[in-house]
Amino acid sequence: MNKTIKILVVLAASLLIICVAAVIIIPMVVNPNDYKPQVEEAVQEATGRTFQVEGDIELSFFPWIGFRLNRVSLGNAPWFSQVPMTRIKEADVKVGLIPLLSREIVVETCLLKGLQLYLGKDSSGKSNWMDLHEKQAETSTSDQAKKSTSENQFSIKSISVRGVEISDAEITWEDQQKKEKYTASSINMKVTGSNLSEPFTASLSMAVDSAKPDIKAIMNLTSQITLELSENTILCKGTQIDIDLQRMSLQQPEKKPLSGKLKLTGDLKADWKTGLAELKNLELASTLEGGPIPGERIDAALAANMVLNWLQQTIVVTCLKADVYNNLSLTGTFNGKKLFTSPVVNGVITLDNFSPKALMKAMALPPLDAMDPKALTEMEANLQFSYGADKAVIESLTVHLDDTVFTGQMTAAHFSKTAGLPSLTFDLNADALDVDRYLPSKKSEKVTSSPTADVSSNKNAKESAELPVELLKSLDVDGQLKIGKLRVYKIPTNNIEARVTAQNGRVALSPLSLNIFQGTLNTDVVVDASLKTPLSSLVLKLKQLDLEKTLGSFMKTPAAGGSAGLNMDLQAKGSKYIDMLSKLDGKISLAALDGYIRGFRLEPGRFDRQKGYSPPAGDVPNLTEFERVGVDFDIKDGLATTRNIKVKTHNASIDGTGSIDLATQRMDMTFDADLQIMVVPISVEGPLTDPHITVNTSRILMNTVKRVGSILEKSVKTGGDVGKGAVDILREGTKGIINLFGGSKK
Template sequence: MAFVEKPLKILAALAIGLLLSGLTAAAVLSFFIDPNAYKPQIIALVKEKTGRELQLPGEIDWSVFPRLGISTGRIVLNNTRDFPDRPFATVEKSEIIVKWLPLLRRQVQVSRIALQGLHLNLIKNNQGLVNWADLMALNQAEAGKNVDLDEARQAPEKNADARTDFAVNDVRLTQASLDWDNRQSGKRIEVRDLELKAENVAFEQPSIINASFRMTRAGAQPLHSFRIASELTVNRYFDSFNLTGFELNYLREDKTATARSLAASLKAADMTYDRVGQSMKMTGVMLDSGELHVGAELSGETMIDHPAVRGSVAIPRFNLAEYLLQAGLALPAMQNAKALTAVELQLNLLATAEGITLEKIAGRVDDTQVKGFASFRNFARPETDFDLQLDTLDADRYLPPQLKKEKPMTTPGIALAAALSKLPAETLKELDIDGNLSLSQLKINDLTLQDVRLRITGKQGEITSTQAIGRFYQGAYDGSLSLSLHDDDGAPLLSLHENMDRVRIEPLLKDLKGKSSMTGIMKLSSQLQGQGRTAKELKSSLNGKMDFQFRDAAVKGFNLQKIIDDVKALNKESAVLAPGGNEQTVFSEISGTAKLSQGLIQNDDLVADSSRFRMDGKGSANLNTDGLDYQLVTRLKKNRAAPADAEQFHSTPVVIHIGGTFGKPVYSLDVSALLTEKNKAKLEKLLDKNKEKVDKLLDKLDKKLGPGAGDLLKKIF
């Protein structure tokens, strides 16, 4: 074996000698050649390639043994002439170290790449030009010259021998920062303490990535902190990426007196992206922030040609009000302190470049279950479609407490118009919506509505809706609304048609006002026009007409028939005034029409029919003040000689004035209208015989019809 060992020893000695000679030569070169002498050439090369000025005020140093390395001091890359006030990038120190021996095996193994004190100034000027546009254009031009990666993938065997493996043991970015200055909008964002550490960076191998930074708007609170950790695997063609154990932690800190900190974390078990297949997949996605927990499974397709991401999202029950408070978004006071304390949601989503679609929505807000779908297209000018079904909604719990006692007379159509009108003018003009909303039961302003259906469409400032209530106090309601806005400074114009049929007025008034001054079955139709942003403004501007009818009605607070009977009792020698009983006046029907002008209802054809009298009336009702000013003329019916005979009336009218408000009407009797010469003579004859009864009647009139009624009779007599 000696004849074999000797040549091997000679070859080994020769190789070691050549290696030592090379290292010695490199050491001699590094000692005698100063890399700083090449600064002008480096600066000229950067100028040639980028058109930008490079400054190298710091020292350049290099080493050969035991590792090949180069380090620099301060480096400054200037902006273009459009941004002369600050440099584009500065680096305080940089270093790169490469291992010698792997180079002999066609492997580039970098021990360390480090940048310290990197600072970027990103700017958008008043004309909308950004200070990196030229670099992006240069990069795209260079990318066009590169080898086609798809071609390279198709011939891996051919390229295997020429391939150079690349690996970096340690990549460090320390004390880095970034400023974003948008001079068009006046917004400035500062990124500070940017740190990046990557270990074992190599193709087809998992690399450990850790990064952190802080971000805030210049001179403002709050401060946003981010920390990112994951294992990243990239193939050598840069068209397949995998993140395993991804975790992003976020902390918002606000040092103002009323603010609270907010923490959140986003995790994903596995995230993959395949450029060739244009696919993406995210599994085990979980967002946690206080009481909020969001789980998701997502996948994407055609991610280059036409990106589409779909998946499922689940949010277990949590306290939304408390979470928003922690996030610094305090809700306004509501009538129910437990409002928005139990919220949960499940849905499927589809997101594309054109919009987002939410399907199979199944959620709960407090005691309300929600189902349906919604879509939002065209983010520049949003278009919204929805079809939502709710079981039971108590809207009162979400209204401000002060509104609990302020319940003006209104209709579903006017309330809807007022809600829409509160939106900013620009929002209304840009609103593009087409949707359906149905509720099994809705409670609002203490009114209970069942089987509620709303269809609403809107585009370019023209909004229309149709609304129906299948069970509205044992009756039904339907209406249509048209809202138009073409003047930026003016309030929306509305046109409203509404119909109510077989509505029980007593429970309706009880729920709305707390008590009812009337019973019966109501039928109402109206055609109205108005302008305003609130229910009050809309009501004060209303113009139009309406028809109304009340069947089997009773007006509470006075008994007209009993008053008439008491007066008639004076004609009888033995008459005794009937004791007080049911203080209401019954009508078989009340009907009429009305015209509206600036919120004032004028009615001149009121007819109220009873079994023993007929009442004709005219007057006004003010929707702005709820005030009433009516005069009712009542005539007693004569007994018919035969059922087929025409209705006959006594000549003496009973005139009643109605004042006060819808909630508190005040009735008074015009006694002077009763006193024809014939009646006056009869009464004078009876006064002496029935003084005690008359005094009792006058006292009763004072109590029931208001102070002064008895005095008026005394003056007349």
């Protein structure tokens, strides 16, 4: 027994001596550089690319079996570039010798220095690694058979890697089809650990530089990584990514490049077998300046938890919170499915109370100097949304803006259609809106030009105004709007209801109804841009409008009062404003009952036969009360004509006829004011903005004589005092004529 043990010891010692001798002698007698041609030929045969080892090949056997390559390069695809696809300055890999005897692989730190990797696509979209993939496919069958045999002969108990270091690497991506080129340089990566199943630390840094687009940035990444191979999972804890964006030009030469800092932190757990990835405690903080950013600086923060399954194409985002400009904050949740095929997403977003006015200031927008200094100081919102099947839906919307509450739903669809805008449907409601609060204050209104220039510019603007025909043809809208109370320019309205439709070039605001100053307004507006010559129509009915309250909202003392009504039925052809006026057809009817007109008095009772002009005590001298005012216009080719202007007071009346040319904005009207004692003919001619008013004196005498004759004839028939009646008429008529010519005005 002792003899056997001695023999075994001697054999083991001899084997050890032989191994040590081999480790010492082989490097001395074998030079691996003598086999460079064979190595280069083998790689070239396997890849179809040129392979060169310009530096030395170094081998080691104990206590680590390893090799070191210096200055190695692999050629590029022949159709892409003459620059090598891969260059390596130095590569060093070592495996422990003794652990191999126990079927354990222990890898010393792998070193890779000066890696240069050049990837890209040519002008036809063909990648420079496509031939390598094809070459690999050719040998996959035979390699699989060899792999199966070797796996049966030699199984590995464990694998551990002490570390990986990549230093001074550079990766270039060039897309010749899009004419884009990116370069990531100064890449340094370090992985330290002892076993793939135990946590290890990874760090990565790089500089990114690109000419088109113009980008320059530095990125740093650190993470604590655990690979659980038996469970097919990877866990990254305490991950942090820092990006220093030094320059990003966005094709806006007039603006300075975008720059700033971004910091992303979070924990990741991913299962590559089930495709499930969980991202917890995600936080993104950024500060960006320049570029298109309103206010030239933005501070933003984002936080969320996320669960993504890339195999099932689903995502769930919870605890979402975002903040921008230190003013606007939102929270929400959403989930999605079919992410990579036909995305379907739905969720809830809540905007916390914020000040739009303060946000505008932070964004360097023009200051809002509104009538109400508290306007746009409070806003909050909540909405439920969904997106899918080429359709976005706001299922429930609630917005609080100052004292107004908006609610409703909205849908936009057909985003992918090649022509026209997406279709839009909506149903919106507001309880009460005071627009006057948001109008510019009087002190903010500045005179930028002379009144004459303003009138001229307004006239030119109207004449050159034109319907946006192509835009109208692209609209696809069907919506309803309801407002409980609305105040605009001091005009209070309520119960506003409107429907807007637009399809195939036909746009309609029909119906539109509201209550205004105790009256009701109903209107239908249609523009049909689908016709060769667009056709516009307006039907309007206004009933029982309180004139005094209406005009009182514009002026301190109302110019008129009464109950008014208006009917309009108009049609116009053309797309230009001036053409539409010249082709306008239709009817307009205006009527007012039991009211007054301030500024003059048409009552013969103000004249006394003995005292002359003598208004009663307490009478308002410049106010004419009327029983009825009526005007009917017939419009043809932009010319509005009337033979039916009638004003009826208690003791007087006015009849009128004439025309208004809407295209030239000129009028030609005549009126007969019957004051009982005489009839005063009045002519109104010229521009609507500055008409010329004249009195036909020759007709006054004629009308007075006719009136005297009429009285005489009537008196003869009735047997009255002919002389007295004629004298009275002549006396009062003469007084009226004298007053018209600037005589006594008692």
